[in-house]
Amino acid sequence: MKPRNINILRAMAVLVTLTSIYLFAPWQYGLYYLKPLPSTLQQELDQFIDEGIDGVVVYVDRKDHEPVFYTSGHINRDTPTPIHPDALFKIASIAKLYDAAAIIKLVGEGRVKLGGYLSDYLPETRGRIANADQITVQMLLQHRSGIPNFTDHELFHWGELKIDVIDLIYDQPANFKPGIDYQYSNSNYFLLQKIIAQITGAPHGEYIKRTLLKPLGLSNTYFSTNEVDKKHLVSGYHLGYDDDLRHLEHGYVSTAKEVAIFIRALNEGTFFSDYEAQLYSANYQYGHTGWVLGYQSVARYFEQEDMVVVQFVSTTGNDLAILNNILYERVIEIIRSI
Numbered sequence: 001m002k003p004r005n006i007n008i009l010r011a012m013a014v015l016v017t018l019t020s021i022y023l024f025a026p027w028q029y030g031l032y033y034l035k036p037l038p039s040t041l042q043q044e045l046d047q048f049i050d051e052g053i054d055g056v057v058v059y060v061d062r063k064d065h066e067p068v069f070y071t072s073g074h075i076n077r078d079t080p081t082p083i084h085p086d087a088l089f090k091i092a093s094i095a096k097l098y099d100a101a102a103i104i105k106l107v108g109e110g111r112v113k114l115g116g117y118l119s120d121y122l123p124e125t126r127g128r129i130a131n132a133d134q135i136t137v138q139m140l141l142q143h144r145s146g147i148p149n150f151t152d153h154e155l156f157h158w159g160e161l162k163i164d165v166i167d168l169i170y171d172q173p174a175n176f177k178p179g180i181d182y183q184y185s186n187s188n189y190f191l192l193q194k195i196i197a198q199i200t201g202a203p204h205g206e207y208i209k210r211t212l213l214k215p216l217g218l219s220n221t222y223f224s225t226n227e228v229d230k231k232h233l234v235s236g237y238h239l240g241y242d243d244d245l246r247h248l249e250h251g252y253v254s255t256a257k258e259v260a261i262f263i264r265a266l267n268e269g270t271f272f273s274d275y276e277a278q279l280y281s282a283n284y285q286y287g288h289t290g291w292v293l294g295y296q297s298v299a300r301y302f303e304q305e306d307m308v309v310v311q312f313v314s315t316t317g318n319d320l321a322i323l324n325n326i327l328y329e330r331v332i333e334i335i336r337s338i
Contacts, residue, residue: 236294
């Protein structure tokens with residue numbers, strides 16, 4: 001993309017951000033966005049903590065530069081121990097990038113077809129999920145299935161440990177006919193994980209570990225909160241509550257460094273054949289945000305700078321998702337000015 005076009009896109013992004021802040025965000029977040037940028041990332045993170053955030057980690061992997069960490073805040077409220085760069089966080093929906101890559105690998109191996117139907121891979125969904133015999137794997141990947149998002153179900157609660165997710169997906173009316181619209185739904189990727197497990201005959205994480213993580217030397221990425229020693233997991237908090245939320249089962253856990261390594265490999269096609277790389281490019285994205293109770297995350301690749309920036313925040317609540325995005329934009333601006 002030409003520099004002029006990139007600058008135009010950046011200007012448009014700033015305009016959209018300012019409009020969103022003006023219309024939707026608390027006024028103090030607007031003031032935060034308009035603050036002059038400090039000269040260092042460390043100063044930016046320190047003033048971010050002053051907004052009532054418990055902890056933040058930023059990892060920057062930039063071409064022709066040594067990768068670098070920035071942290072501020074504490075690993076939990078009970079001890080003054082600062083967050084360290086290798087601390088584990090729940091990465092929430094960033095996990096969808098791993099799941100999508102695994103499905104594409106299975107397609108490349110000839111074990112899954114993008115045009116294959118949900119009911120063919122998971123026969124138990126026939127009659128329990130609307131249009132299961134018309135929803136393709138590709139529709140699940142691209143959030144075009146019409147299956148409602150289970151996290152929007154009236155019985156779902158982020159703090160409930162005993163929910164059987166499939167019960168929230170079954171027997172719900174479709175939001176639209178398969179393939180005619182787009183709607184982000186966590187249900188799609190829950191079902192993709194089940195397809196991976198069904199095809200490989202093992203928990204879906206085993207296939208991801210073997211085909212994606214091990215080739216990259218990643219040994220500190222996990223598929224469940226229950227797989228890690230909780231003392232190594234950063235505590236997450238929700239505004240207005242004192243409870244430490246790290247014990248809640250919210251899926252994938254990793255470090256900022258390992259997520260960054262994965263994001264770079266994904267964008268460079270390191271673990272894909274040429275055919276698989278083309279398939280992935282046509283079906284899913286190369287960066288993602290994440291949110292679960294107590295944890296927010298952003299992981300993106302910037303082609304012009306050949307740069308990956310991962311940001312983890314250990315506090316949620318109110319409109320902190322907006323503040324999290326504002327911080328990320330400011331972080332990128334500071335990096336570009338250095």
